[in-house]
Amino acid sequence: MSAGREFVGNYRMFHLIRAGAMFEIWAVRPMAETTAYAMKWLPPGSRYDRSTVAQLKHEYDVGKALDHPSIIKTYDYGDSKKDGAYVVMELFKTPNLKQQIHDQLDSLHWRLDTILMECAQALEHMHRRGWVHRDIKPDNFLVDENNHIRLIDFTLTMKIKTGIGKMFGGKMPVAGTHSYMPPEQIRGQACDARADIYSFGCMVYELITGKLPFTATSPAELLNKHLKLKPPSVQMLNRNVHNDFANLVGRMLAKEPKDRPESLMEFMRELKAGRVFQIKPKKPLPKVEEPKDD
Structure with missing residues (x-):
């Protein structure tokens, strides 16, 4: 300080x-x-x-x-x-989603469809303006109790390359948060909206299960898992997840960009038409503090 x-x-x-x-x-x-x-x-x-x-x-x-x-x-x-x-x-005074996952995951599930829709809309706006965020993770979304969202931190944000620029842009410096990095970003390749969709998929996975798609004992091992391994289905960790939504998360985490949803508009359409959970979680009751002994 x-x-x-x-x-x-x-x-x-x-x-x-x-x-x-x-x-x-x-x-x-x-x-x-x-x-x-x-x-x-x-x-x-x-x-x-x-x-x-x-x-x-x-x-x-x-x-x-x-x-x-x-x-x-x-x-x-x-x-x-x-x-x-x-x-x-x-100034937006509220904890980020990572803090809330650690502290109060249950308080997110009953309103998760609304949170995900708002997050996706913010990120889709970036993509329409020609930007890819390149560091999508729960730490970079601020969410208050009324489901108001703020996407933050544009340190790694870059213009989406198109046409010749995409073909001859050269290798990109490898940067990002290892737990959420898409394979193409790990390889230093040009990133478009589908790179953010992969990272967003990792975040959705964590919001549903409380766990990351991949964990490892070293950064190299973690990145290698993103490159080569398929994560367990979210339904293995949370049986209440609807089949259609579990399949959507799986597509978001596809290794090849072409196998992911083309845009977050596609994600939002499927979310709106279906649901995250088979049985919608109830809003948790407020915690009652135990009286202190004198």
């Missing part, structure tokens, strides 16, 4: 949300305003370098190119040697 700093640019910093290895996330307010925003900040100093600044500017450029209620809104960018570099975004 960068202690002693009160302002960055024209923003007053009033609450540190999270401090990572490279960036700090702060709640901030513009001077003379009361509205709070989130700031992703690269402080000046040893972490501040040209490539990391360019990464942050890229996030800003992608965010400004998107306009969907379920995608985090991006407002401002700044860069100076005195203040470091920063992106100012909408």
Whole structure:
């Protein structure tokens, strides 16, 4: 944490949300305003370098190119040697889906069809605008109790290559989150919407079962499983999953892009026409705290 700093640019910093290895996330307010925003900040100093600044500017450029209620809104960018570099975004106070999977999976299942529809709509908007996210995972979806969604983090987002650009684009640097990476991304090949569909399929699998499609004792072993192995059907881990939806998840996790749904519109059509679970889970009752002994 960068202690002693009160302002960055024209923003007053009033609450540190999270401090990572490279960036700090702060709640901030513009001077003379009361509205709070989130700031992703690269402080000046040893972490501040040209490539990391360019990464942050890229996030800003992608965010400004998107306009969907379920995608985090991006407002401002700044860069100076005195203040470091920063992106100012909408402040959306809620845990991400990964945290909720760990803490309260049952509270997601009764409303999972709605959550998945909203997540898919946000990602489909990106694809229609010509972008592939390349890091779809539950950590990058914020979901509140009213099923409002925000897709975040455009660090690895790239323009979808078409035509000659797709044929002669060269090998891509291998980057992403190993537990959700599609085979073509692992191989450094060009990615389109179907790469995100694979990662989204891994996320759906985890939301249904509480487990990842693949686990391993090393990164190399994990990536090799994504390349070569077929995961167990979600019905083996949750018998309440409807057959049609289990088959849909299996197609999303196909090794070859051509064998996956062509777009998330196809996923949404099938989700709307069917259902995730054979018997819809009930909303859990609120937890009652036990009285403490004096």
